[in-house]
Amino acid sequence: MTIQANPRAIPTGEDQALVQRFLDGEESAFTQITIKYRKQVYAVAFRFARNHAEADDLTQETFIRAYKGLANFRQEASLKTWLLRICTNLSINMKRSGRISKDSGDAVEDHDHGDQALSESRLLQQERHQELYRAIDKLPPKQKETLLLKTFQDMTCEEVAKIMKCSPGTVKANVFNAVKKLRSLLQAGVSP
Amino acid sequence: MNKPTPPYASEQEAFLAYLDNPNDAEARAAAGDLVAMMEEVDHLEDADPGQAYWNQFNHRLQQRLQGDASRPARWRLRAWFSQWQAPLAVAAMVLIAFIAWWPDLQRRPTPEVGQRLASMNDQELALIDDLFDPGYLDGNLGELADNDLALLLDVYQEEAPSLEFEVDLPSEDTFDSEAFKSLWNAEG
Numbered sequence: 001m002t003i004q005a006n007p008r009a010i011p012t013g014e015d016q017a018l019v020q021r022f023l024d025g026e027e028s029a030f031t032q033i034t035i036k037y038r039k040q041v042y043a044v045a046f047r048f049a050r051n052h053a054e055a056d057d058l059t060q061e062t063f064i065r066a067y068k069g070l071a072n073f074r075q076e077a078s079l080k081t082w083l084l085r086i087c088t089n090l091s092i093n094m095k096r097s098g099r100i101s102k103d104s105g106d107a108v109e110d111h112d113h114g115d116q117a118l119s120e121s122r123l124l125q126q127e128r129h130q131e132l133y134r135a136i137d138k139l140p141p142k143q144k145e146t147l148l149l150k151t152f153q154d155m156t157c158e159e160v161a162k163i164m165k166c167s168p169g170t171v172k173a174n175v176f177n178a179v180k181k182l183r184s185l186l187q188a189g190v191s192p
Numbered sequence: 193m194n195k196p197t198p199p200y201a202s203e204q205e206a207f208l209a210y211l212d213n214p215n216d217a218e219a220r221a222a223a224g225d226l227v228a229m230m231e232e233v234d235h236l237e238d239a240d241p242g243q244a245y246w247n248q249f250n251h252r253l254q255q256r257l258q259g260d261a262s263r264p265a266r267w268r269l270r271a272w273f274s275q276w277q278a279p280l281a282v283a284a285m286v287l288i289a290f291i292a293w294w295p296d297l298q299r300r301p302t303p304e305v306g307q308r309l310a311s312m313n314d315q316e317l318a319l320i321d322d323l324f325d326p327g328y329l330d331g332n333l334g335e336l337a338d339n340d341l342a343l344l345l346d347v348y349q350e351e352a353p354s355l356e357f358e359v360d361l362p363s364e365d366t367f368d369s370e371a372f373k374s375l376w377n378a379e380g
Contacts, residue, residue: 034250039240046239055239063253064260129236136233150211151234157211172208179207179226182233 015079022070030070034063037080040153041087047148048091050133058094062087077162084149085163092145135185143178150175308345 018036021029038059045058065086073082136144142164149160150171157168157175164171199218200206206222210230213219220227309317 031250034253038246038249042241043239047236052239052241056241056245059249060253060256064256067257128232132232132236147233151230151236154214172211175211175230176204176207176226179229179233183225183229186229 016075019070019073019075019079030067033066033079037083038063040080041083044084044087044149044152045091047152048088048095048145054094058087058090061090065090081159081162088145088149088163092141096141131186132182135182138185139178139181143174143181146171146174147178147182305345 015033018029018033022033041062042055042059045062046052046055049055049058062083066083069086073079077085136147139147146160146164149155149163150157157171160171161168200209200222203223203226206219207226209216209219210223210227
């Protein structure tokens with residue numbers, strides 16, 4: 001598991017320093033990278049997969065790819081963007097190849113709340129979320145992927161554009177069309 | 193007096209401005225419905241499977257990384273083979289086709305032998321057929337290998353007189369030994 005250092009990667013920030021330490025052979029630097037970004041990677045994976053088992057698999061796979069590919073990380077984008085791009089690509093590929101089920105219903109809330117009775121307002125909120133997810137599932141793939149990323153932790157259009165490998169203008173157009181279509185789908189009532 | 197122009201001519205323009213700057217109050221107001229929709233999607237739960245899961249996460253990741261590194265050679269061989277699967281399959285098919293056609297290619301008579309066969313009458317051809325193993329040829333001279341056929345034609349030319357004589361002999365089914373003895377005595 002020897003990884004050659006990339007001479008073009010010049011460490012300037014905390015992430016770059018971690019990357020450089022890892023490329024210099026310090027395995028614990030990768031553990032620190034994992035701890036720093038694993039929750040965000042998982043959250044993106046969950047947005048696409050919408051069930052814990054597949055989100056977990058995607059998160060693990062993302063860090064395995066990152067481990068193997070860190071030597072090729074050009075540091076043109078931030079480490080976070082790079083990791084989220086890996087996760088997004090994996091999610092999209094798995095979704096398109098049918099390896100991610102549409103909605104297994106294995107929602108992560110089940111782990112958090114256990115057998116606790118849900119309040120009426122929470123039930124209503126969950127119903128609304130389900131309706132929203134069903135509407136999102138009906139969007140064209142590009143619009144859906146762009147919207148899920150853009151609404152994730154206040155990502156900027158530029159960050160999403162880097163992940164989706166398109167222009168910020170395309171991101172904006174996709175988000176606009178996605179939201180407009182969502183609105184009409186929800187107004188018409190989304191069938192399950 | 194000029195009427196103040198609205199800051200955004202359309203809902204789309206306002207929404208795009210909101211995407212650039214979510215704090216733009218006028219953009220938010222002008223694209224109210226779409227912004228509300230967007231924020232609803234924004235507030236979909238950011239899943240967190242809990243601390244117990246995260247406590248195990250790095251350990252599991254480490255195990256998978258080590259598993260990948262110590263993957264047995266047969267997996268690497270399989271990965272290599274899968275890359276070359278299509279070219280190897282084509283090469284194997286060409287080889288099988290060649291092996292299947294090779295005997296046919298060898299047996300095909302040359303034009304010279306073909307001409308010699310064409311110049312022979314039916315009786316001569318029947319004699320050549322009799323000379324060869326009938327079970328193998330089954331009357332089909334085209335099945336003979338070129339060398340075999342050339343040799344057979346040479347033998348035929350040498351043996352033709354005696355063969356023609358034997359043709360006149362009675363067949364085995366109607367063979368009469370007494371008649372043969374009298375014929376033998378008469379011919380000397």
